Amino acid sequence: MGVALTRSAQWTAAGHGAKTLEVTPLNEAIVKEIIMFVESFIYKYPQEANYVFVEPLEWKTNLDPSAFGSGYAVSGTTVKSEEVDKNGEPLLYLSVPQIKIRSFGQLSRMLYIAKNMKLKEAQACIEDDDSESEIKMKIALQLKQLDLHLLNHSLKHISLEIRLNPGTVKNDIELLKQFSGKGKQTVLESIEYTSDYEFSNGCRAPPWRQIKGEICYVLVKPHDAETLCVTCSKEGVFLNGGKTDDEGQINYERKGEIYKDLVTLLKEKSAIFSENMSKQEIKFSEQPQKDQPNEAPKEEVAITHKASVTSRKSTQEKNRINLGRSQLTKRLEPSLNWRTSVSSKESRNTLRDTQVEKHGGKLEKSRSSVSPGRAQLIRKSVEKIEEIISDSSSESEEDEEQPDHRQEANADLPSEYWQIQKLVKYLKGGNQTATVIALCSMKDFNLAQETCQLAIRDVGGLEVLINLLETDEVKCKIGSLKILKEISHNPQIRRNIVDLGGLPVMVNILDSPHKSLKCLAAETIANVAKFRRARRVVRRHGGITKLVALLDCGKHSGEPAQSSLYETRDVEVARCGALALWSCSKSYANKEAIRKAGGIPLLARLLKTSHENMLIPVVGTLQECASEENYRAAIKAERIIENLVKNLNSENEQLQEHCAMAIYQCAEDEETRDLVRLHGGLKPLASLLNNTDNKERLAAVTGAIWKCSISKENVTKFREYKAIETLVGLLTDQPEEVLVNVVGALGECCQEHENRVIIRRCGGIQPLVNLLVGINQALLVNVTKAVGACAVEPESMMIIDRLDGVRLLWSLLKNPHPDVKASAAWALCPCIQNAKDAGEMVRSFVGGLELVVNLLKSDNKEVLASVCAVITNIAKDQENLAVITDHGVVPLLSKLANTNNDKLRRHLAETISRCCMWGRNRVAFGEHKAVAPLVRYLKSNDTNVHRATAQALYQLSEDADNCVTMHENGAVKLLLDMVGSPDEELQEAAAGCISNIRRLALAIEKARYS
Amino acid sequence: MDGHPSTHPSMDTWVTSTFCEYSCYEHWCTVSKFEVKCLINLFYNLVGEVTERQGMIIGLDRNAFRNILHMTFGMTDDMIMDRVFRGFDKDNDGCISVTEWVYGLSVFLRGTLEEKMKYCFEVFDLNGDSFISKEEMFHMLKNSLLKQPSEEDPDEGIKDLVEITLKKMSQSEFEAQVFKDPNEFNEV
8 A cells, every 4th residue: 555655645744753644535535445445355355365464464453352252352451363373373463552463354354343443443553554564565566666667678679579561571572573674783583472362461371371470472583593482471581492393382391591571581692682782772762661651551460560660671771872872972072062063963853853753653553542641742752843943052961861760679778768758758748837847857868969869759759849839838838949959950850840840830939029939949940941841841931031030130239338138139039040041041942032031131230240159140141142143242232241351350260161151152253352352351361271270161261262363453462461372282181172272262373474483483283283183073173274374384384294284184185074174175275385395295195186176076165165275286286287187177177167156266266277287178178168157257246256267267268269258258348347457466367368369359350361 | 007096095105115115125126116006006906895894904815816816827726826825925814915915026026036936935835844845846746747547656757757856956056955855854
């Protein structure tokens, strides 16, 4: 009776010692209940009633010995029962006032005797329940608890044993079927059931075998082994005796080890299977594991075990998929350069598309039985397409689907897990007070620890926490948000929160009048909205507008000295708003939404504050958004650059990084570059270069320097600040993100002679040339540009040549990416120009000339223009010109003639005029109809095009037929205008061409009249 | 705030002055004279016609006060409401006088954290022995959990909550001595 008596009964004094029961209705009820139990005991359980207690119950009684009648020996003040135990001790012994009773039977009888005094007696008995018996009771209770605990424990172990069920087996087989067939890419040649008939429980084994737990039999033909006959049973998968030849009967006897599933077995049996399986797993994306949940309703067997099995399986698969995908993106996107991410996005896009198609197809097949789960799936896939469309270019790797590694089922669960489970139980079933207590206690756990985060999720705490957000109780909401804020640092939890519909609720809380609530909600949104789908949900529910509205709170924050308590709160609200916007601003559509909601002026105002905490998210948001043209214009208009520059001087590294990043984004614009200089931003940038420990910041700073150095005035400033020397120092041992920017900056600086000299003197050429062997496309583009710029200097060229830089550049012409090709080709031009013995050098590259000529077949205008420029330089050497003519340069060039691109026109015309120098190329150009389009170039607005074209026409006009073509296309009038040009070369070429045409005309006239 | 601006003018000034003296003495100058007046007006509004009867102590009795707590502050827990009444009723005469009213509400409205905590402590310290014992906490939380049918021992959860709460309280250093569980105290 220990528990009831210690907990419910109301004792007069707490603690130990002589305690008495209070006279209260509750106690009375308890005692009455006890009496009833004891009284009826003798009738209900006569045998047990005779059981003798080890220790007698002993108390002071008010009973008179005379009350005892038959069955008792009464003598004066003592009473002995006639009933005795084995040793002859009486079971009831009364020696006034002490009474000892040693069995329930006697207890019952005593109460019967006591009649009216029952209550008192029982109470006295209970009150006298001494400490010794208390301890015994406790031990008994403990034993009972241990028993329960053991029971739970064993249950847990049983549930951990992986057991197969028809559903999972079927999934496995269906999946393998998809990847079976002829050919080397498939995992198996074939996989078939032995029986087509499927019982209603999903099994295919005959009923008498089903009793043994067997589900189905499968014939598997791997590429590299005999056909295997496999039994799938609940215990696992094993090889059986195979089909007996005569009757097609299966020998059910087990012939091999038991494996946990089919895939494991096959991996063991077939090497090709395991090899191809790992390849396939990358390809088949998330489909299989998404299908599995849909099967759930069909299953009737072993549902309890199913959950753990599927989740583990899907985890494994997902992990592999993710691995595959991240490798894919890594290859394409080694740096954070934005241009590359486009291509990886495309690949992702196609991946998803195929997946969507699969889902779509599924729907049509099974339209009759569209389960809610499936409908949701389809909706999700539709959302995904949409999301891809609104995908921002600046999204980074962290957005990728994280592997959902649930706790391995057999891993030991930490003690926190059980404690949290208990707290969640109180959250579910408690009133406000209990809820608040549970929330507080939950907050005391180390929520940054993954085990705790996952524990909250796994015991269903997320649902409750999100549910609490919909109550009216402010305290509960605050508590819940505080926990959500912490645990949403975990990527998996973020996804779960979104899946459970937590975001719309949080967005609604943003309207709350409670500032601390607003803050917490915004901060939580900031954490959750780290991936696309979440950002979209925030936008869809009007979250962006509300978040922008939060920014408005910090109106008076300009004067921190005067800010009162209320204002600091306002600032805090604005800060949290900015934080959330920062997370959200990674999606393109959200950037637009922020702009439309009037966020830019508010951000600009907040930028004037001096709170670092505030500035970081504000600048972060601006930096994200500055990838959009609209924003850059607005940033210029709102005079934000000034403040960005100011904050470059801050102490906070993160702030400096984001400011530099924002400048990097904005400095594409010339006016902005000038503004940075005018506000004195170049000096802090240059000085930040000296601190190379923080790589992210270094990348941002070098990026800003790169973009700023596009302006010549800025370069001069940088030279003053000795930034160029520092940049050269950064060419080694830096991550690629930094290198791209450093090399880009050097490439811009190299446009000036003085800087080229500095770079050479600092020994910058060697590291630059070394970088030519890299694979990072953005880096290659910049390196080739820088090397090309250096090659303008003959002295530098000597160094490049010695380092074999030209050969490296040349081999980059084979790079798959057009930007790299073009950039390498441009770089080759000055190299060929300035190299000693250029002709010999060019010829020394085996197959080099053919490679260049073939590049004229490219579709990319920039590549074509650059290659034309290279050919112009190559053709300066007669021997090389002969070689490229043999490779068919003339028809290829002629084919390009019909173009509107002035850059290409100019270089093409230059090349043509060069190539005319060899053999009968002039005639050949005429034959390939290159002349007429060239004449049209004269109508262009570009003088460079005019000059090159006039020179080409001058060369071509050496041939009579070409003169006729030119004349027919009205070249003479156009050329006459060119003769009046201030450009002397143009004058000369135009005049020469006209004179050739004229001479031909004269010759014809002369021939006619003579 | 309309009401009884002139019902008890002399009384008002008396209360205001004594209270302000009192409050200065206790270092709570946070409630302004005007606010005190408003509170007094509110009090007479609430007391209403009860005051008209002669020979009775002017004030809110237990039921009236509980009614206010329920209607105005949305309190539902019987036990807490009772304790709050006791907290207000300093002289234990079963009736809240105007001084007690102003005093009590000033803690609610303008009290410092410490004052509020002290008040809360008094509410929870059922037997007034300057300790909050497990038993007292148990009483307070008795009804806080829904009874789960599956539960073998419905009090188990509450016991646990009590433990959590007491642990939490002794963690927060504030008034560490006072919050100590008497059992622990005995053991030390």
